[in-house]
Amino acid sequence: MSAVLQISNLAKTFGGVKALQGVDLTVNAGEIHGLLGQNGSGKSTLIKVLAGFHEPDAGGRLMVNGSEVRLPLAPGDYKALGMRFVHQDLGLISSLSVLENLFLDEISTGNSAGIRWRSWRRTANELFRKYKVELDPSAAVSTLRPVERALLAIVRAVSGAPRNGLLVLDEPTVFLPQDDTEMLFDLTRNVAAGGAGVLFVSHDLEEVKRLTNRFTVFRDGRVVGNGATEQTSREELVKLIVGHELEAVSHRSAAQIAATKPVAVIDGLKGGLVAEASFAVHEGEILGVTGLSGSGFEDLPYILFGAAKAETGTLTLNGSVMRLRGQNPTSAFRSGMALVPADRPRDGAILSLSVLDNVSMQTMDQFQKGPFLRRSRMREEARKVLSAFQVRPNDPTLPCSSLSGGNQQKVLMAKWLQTRPSLLMVHEPTQGVDVGAREEIFSVLRSATAEGMAVLCASSDHEQLALICDRVLVFRQGRIVAELTGTHVNKEEISEQSYAVDQEAQPAEAS
Amino acid sequence: MTLLKGGGRLSLVQRIALPGAWLLLIIGFGIANPHVFLTPATFQTMFGSQAVLLVLTLALIVPLTAGDYDLSVGAVLTLSAMMIAILNVQYGWPIWAAILAALAMGLLVGFLNGIIMVFFGIESLIVTLGMGTLLGGITLWVSNSATISGISHTLVDWVIVKRFGGISLAFFYAIGLCALLWWIMEYTSIGRRLLFVGRGRNVSKLSGVRVGRVRVGALMGSSTLAAVAGVLYAGTSGGADPTSGTNLLLPAFAAAFLGATSIMPGRFNPWGTAIAVYFLVTGITGLQLMGIQSYVQQLFYGGALLVAVALSQLSRRRVPLDNG
Numbered sequence: 042m043s044a045v046l047q048i049s050n051l052a053k054t055f056g057g058v059k060a061l062q063g064v065d066l067t068v069n070a071g072e073i074h075g076l077l078g079q080n081g082s083g084k085s086t087l088i089k090v091l092a093g094f095h096e097p098d099a100g101g102r103l104m105v106n107g108s109e110v111r112l113p114l115a116p117g118d119y120k121a122l123g124m125r126f127v128h129q130d131l132g133l134i135s136s137l138s139v140l141e142n143l144f145l146d147e148i149s150t151g152n153s154a155g156i157r158w159r160s161w162r163r164t165a166n167e168l169f170r171k172y173k174v175e176l177d178p179s180a181a182v183s184t185l186r187p188v189e190r191a192l193l194a195i196v197r198a199v200s201g202a203p204r205n206g207l208l209v210l211d212e213p214t215v216f217l218p219q220d221d222t223e224m225l226f227d228l229t230r231n232v233a234a235g236g237a238g239v240l241f242v243s244h245d246l247e248e249v250k251r252l253t254n255r256f257t258v259f260r261d262g263r264v265v266g267n268g269a270t271e272q273t274s275r276e277e278l279v280k281l282i283v284g285h286e287l288e289a290v291s292h293r294s295a296a297q298i299a300a301t302k303p304v305a306v307i308d309g310l311k312g313g314l315v316a317e318a319s320f321a322v323h324e325g326e327i328l329g330v331t332g333l334s335g336s337g338f339e340d341l342p343y344i345l346f347g348a349a350k351a352e353t354g355t356l357t358l359n360g361s362v363m364r365l366r367g368q369n370p371t372s373a374f375r376s377g378m379a380l381v382p383a384d385r386p387r388d389g390a391i392l393s394l395s396v397l398d399n400v401s402m403q404t405m406d407q408f409q410k411g412p413f414l415r416r417s418r419m420r421e422e423a424r425k426v427l428s429a430f431q432v433r434p435n436d437p438t439l440p441c442s443s444l445s446g447g448n449q450q451k452v453l454m455a456k457w458l459q460t461r462p463s464l465l466m467v468h469e470p471t472q473g474v475d476v477g478a479r480e481e482i483f484s485v486l487r488s489a490t491a492e493g494m495a496v497l498c499a500s501s502d503h504e505q506l507a508l509i510c511d512r513v514l515v516f517r518q519g520r521i522v523a524e525l526t527g528t529h530v531n532k533e534e535i536s537e538q539s540y541a542v543d544q545e546a547q548p549a550e551a552s
Numbered sequence: 553m554t555l556l557k558g559g560g561r562l563s564l565v566q567r568i569a570l571p572g573a574w575l576l577l578i579i580g581f582g583i584a585n586p587h588v589f590l591t592p593a594t595f596q597t598m599f600g601s602q603a604v605l606l607v608l609t610l611a612l613i614v615p616l617t618a619g620d621y622d623l624s625v626g627a628v629l630t631l632s633a634m635m636i637a638i639l640n641v642q643y644g645w646p647i648w649a650a651i652l653a654a655l656a657m658g659l660l661v662g663f664l665n666g667i668i669m670v671f672f673g674i675e676s677l678i679v680t681l682g683m684g685t686l687l688g689g690i691t692l693w694v695s696n697s698a699t700i701s702g703i704s705h706t707l708v709d710w711v712i713v714k715r716f717g718g719i720s721l722a723f724f725y726a727i728g729l730c731a732l733l734w735w736i737m738e739y740t741s742i743g744r745r746l747l748f749v750g751r752g753r754n755v756s757k758l759s760g761v762r763v764g765r766v767r768v769g770a771l772m773g774s775s776t777l778a779a780v781a782g783v784l785y786a787g788t789s790g791g792a793d794p795t796s797g798t799n800l801l802l803p804a805f806a807a808a809f810l811g812a813t814s815i816m817p818g819r820f821n822p823w824g825t826a827i828a829v830y831f832l833v834t835g836i837t838g839l840q841l842m843g844i845q846s847y848v849q850q851l852f853y854g855g856a857l858l859v860a861v862a863l864s865q866l867s868r869r870r871v872p873l874d875n876g
Contacts, residue, residue, distance in 0.1 A: 371760045371761070388754045
């Protein structure tokens with residue numbers, strides 16, 4: 042069997058952080074190769090190196106179909122090397138037809154005046170027949186089912202590729218209903234049977250077991266394991282993905298939590314990717330919600346805060362009942378909720394404005410005296426708050442963009458905790474945050490709960506959840522499938538539940 | 553840290569670049585044409601006659617700060633002046649009543665602009681372009697496409713005839729509005745929210761700011777200020793013509809963007825706006841006094857808009873991008 046892709050000793054460093062080191066990976070012709078690992082393990086960095094988006098460190102080697110290719114690749118080089126990528130967002134224009142999308146490249150870069158619609162249509166139908174895909178070339182992409190869109194994106198990717206090319210599927214099944222994934226797998230097998238190599242990136246062990254021939258697992262930027270999929274159990278895969286247990290942290294027991302007063306009670310919530318969720322967040326507790334991407338947990342804070350639409354459900358906060366359909370961020374804020382979102386540049390901080398502006402957004406009315414806002418008092422007060430939250434440098438007049446990710450996040454924590462919310466919700470609170478600041482953010486959350494605040498932490502970082510949460514709810518396909526408390530709050534059990542290692546698994550019993 | 557200090561120095565240069573250029577312009581014209589240009593009369597006329605443009609530009613920076621465009625301000629100005637002329641001259645309304653009616657029209661137009669924009673989720677650019685054209689049609693209709701003159705002398709007196717230090721009162725009204733707007737933008741929470749919404753719409757929404765309300769309010773502010781500019785226009789010319797405001801829209805945009813490169817670089821701000829308006833007017837007046845034809849006006853305003861927008865884009869690129 043010949044290797045379509047052979048990577049050896051590849052490394053990539055981002056400002057001192059090793060995103061990839063000593064990576065070896067081989068994908069053979071006709072093989073479907075699973076690439077596994079947690080968020081931040083280096084999978085997407087590797088793909089971006091292949092796409093010519095990142096320049097790898099010196100020393101790595103890349104062989105394509107047996108011949109050496111000089112690194113770094115320039116953006117667009119991958120095409121001539123026979124590589125094709127299908128990303129999660131698929132890159133389709135939904136208002137255009139199937140045919141127009143199929144020939145999007147030709148239309149956008151071609152310079153011939155006459156578009157040969159008829160011959161294109163013929164080509165399209167031949168392609169669809171070849172790969173056994175049923176699609177109507179003149180249908181608008183917006184009318185297709187999610188799986189049909191994925192099929193179209195894959196057919197488009199492989200249409201002009203050489204027989205011995207490489208197809209990279211980057212989590213293509215996240216938004217697909219379970220029953221439809223088989224169609225996508227059939228197509229993937231057809232592509233591989235034609236002689237191409239397929240690199241299948243996924244979180245879902247079930248899918249990797251069903252589809253792939255071999256696998257490679259990344260953890261912290263290194264290859265920690267590889268082999269033939271059939272000879273490896275799910276449990277072994279989970280162990281490889283998650284790594285070893287860190288220090289044990291004491292969590293409250295179920296009994297201790299039950300003895301505290303519930304601050305927020307969520308009943309019958311439905312909306313976004315959440316099919317049904319009912320649970321309570323207690324006083325002084327950090328409740329983690331997690332799952333694989335697409336399982337619904339990441340929608341939860343936004344729905345509760347009124348930033349995403351809920352279909353049904355109620356939230357009882359400090360005894361007053363709110364219907365979630367009518368919730369909006371203003372009403373949520375006024376009723377004592379706070380949300381620190383994951384997408385900091387878009388939703389969290391206004392980077393082009395000063396730290397002072399960001400931190401005083403909600404408290405500035407307190408500084409109104411007569412007709413004037415007392416700006417110097419605001420600055421003084423901000424300086425105090427920033428030093429309490431260990432923001433460095435402690436200068437409220439700096440633009441927020443000049444702070445590191447960790448310090449920006451501390452500014453946002455300061456901004457919201459000043460409003461003294463009774464329910465604080467955080468989504469991926471340490472994303473893009475350096476290790477030192479991570480600890481500081483954890484301790485901020487901890488001390489907030491010590492004063493009786495309830496915290497909801499939505500995160501896909503299982504290690505982090507194990508470190509800070511008293512209790513963890515695991516979501517699968519929009520529903521809560523497990524509640525972990527006490528000693529069960531550990532990285533391995535959270536991962537096992539998320540990856541659905543055992544379909545028959547009982548929700549872990551509360552200790 | 554050195555990088556930030558460099559940024560500070562740079563921004564000081566940026567801050568005073570426009571006032572400096574204005575000064576150089578005055579010195580240049582003064583040397584080239586001392587007897588005609590360097591007279592009190594020239595400056596008195598410039599300051600007084602361009603008050604209308606300054607108020608119109610102030611109108612624009614309100615929605616621009618909130619991230620929206622208002623292309624209907626020129627048409628609101630024209631209709632406001634025309635309403636005053638018709639109500640006062642043809643219907644014999646007292647001048648104060650005519651002025652109030654014009655201001656109420658401004659408030660209503662802004663409200664409609666805002667509601668259409670927010671309710672249907674349409675870009676402000678399109679909504680106000682349509683509204684401006686519609687109002688232009690109404691103006692032509694009610695005026696029979698004719699210029700109406702003979703507005704009450706009380707208004708003319710209080711706008712252009714009465715002077716302080718040789719400069720018409722119109723100038724002081726405009727400077728007063730500058731100060732008012734500066735206070736609102738810098739020292740009230742409403743003004744800060746305007747800026748938050750313009751810079752981070754999602755962040756504002758997720759921080760509990762009622763983004764829709766703020767945007768509607770901004771458009772109501774711009775229309776009302778444009779109606780005020782119409783009042784000053786009617787007072788300055790003693791009448792109203794059906795197309796006056798259209799020619800002022802582009803100069804107002806040029807001045808607004810040029811003003812955002814000065815005093816507080818990167819932000820639309822009232823004092824920068826005032827300096828920009830008078831910088832442009834000085835350049836045009838100077839060239840015209842040297843006998844250059846009136847096309848210079850278009851060259852100057854059009855060129856200034858392009859340069860100002862290019863400059864603001866450059867300074868934005870200097871802000872480090874976060875890729876968390």
